[in-house]
Amino acid sequence: MEKTILLVDDERMITEVLEAYLIKEGYNVVTSDNGLDALRKADSVKPDLIVLDLMLPDISGEEICRLLRKESDVPILMLTAKSGEEERINGIVIGADDYVTKPFSPKEVVVRIQAILRRTGKQAPQTDDQGEILTYNDNELILDLTKKEIVYRDEIVSVTPIEYKLLSNMAKYPGRVYSRMDLLEKIQEDGISYEGYERSIDTHIKNLRKKIESDPREPKYILTVFGMGYKFGGVPDAKNASR
Incomplete structure (x- = not known):
């Protein structure tokens, strides 16, 4: 099925060039030059x-x-003229999945779009996740790996694609310690280097804790292992559903 990309930029030359590259790769493209129209x-x-x-x-x-x-x-790739680490991390904090600094190569933008779609599950189905539901702490936390949904205390939790990727990978192996680099590799899986992103893992973990922990300051699901990284502390229920 053809994927649709929304390009939002007020520089006409940029949207025209990116649109041409994306159409060539088989994407349907919609453009916008202002925020209200984009929304x-x-x-x-x-x-x-x-x-x-x-x-x-x-x-x-x-x-x-x-x-x-x-x-x-929806996955968001930010285009920015700001190249400082603080600006990049702020983009991740507010929910962006990746960023590209201007000036950029249109080919790089296309590759990053393809990479985001792959790792968010929108480019191809994750066959190893089909039909699997993981539950923890007497159904307090539920991960539906088919629908890619997280349910906490009977309510669907709105998470970013990166937050979902982090939690689902960790939850499959409770107690296993992941370094920040381990987790970074889990959310990338595309061979592209993301300088400075290792530190942003802490930000994603902080945001995720706010959504699935009754007290983020005393977490029971995403635990810090000092000097090493993080581990999933949820207790798997005896009867997890699977295909």
């Missing part, structure tokens, strides 16, 4: 991924990302 199209078109420029004439890309994350887990 409307994101709601009506339901794109598989959004390429979002941070510098827009009406609403900042950061604010658009925050608004989208309240309603959707």
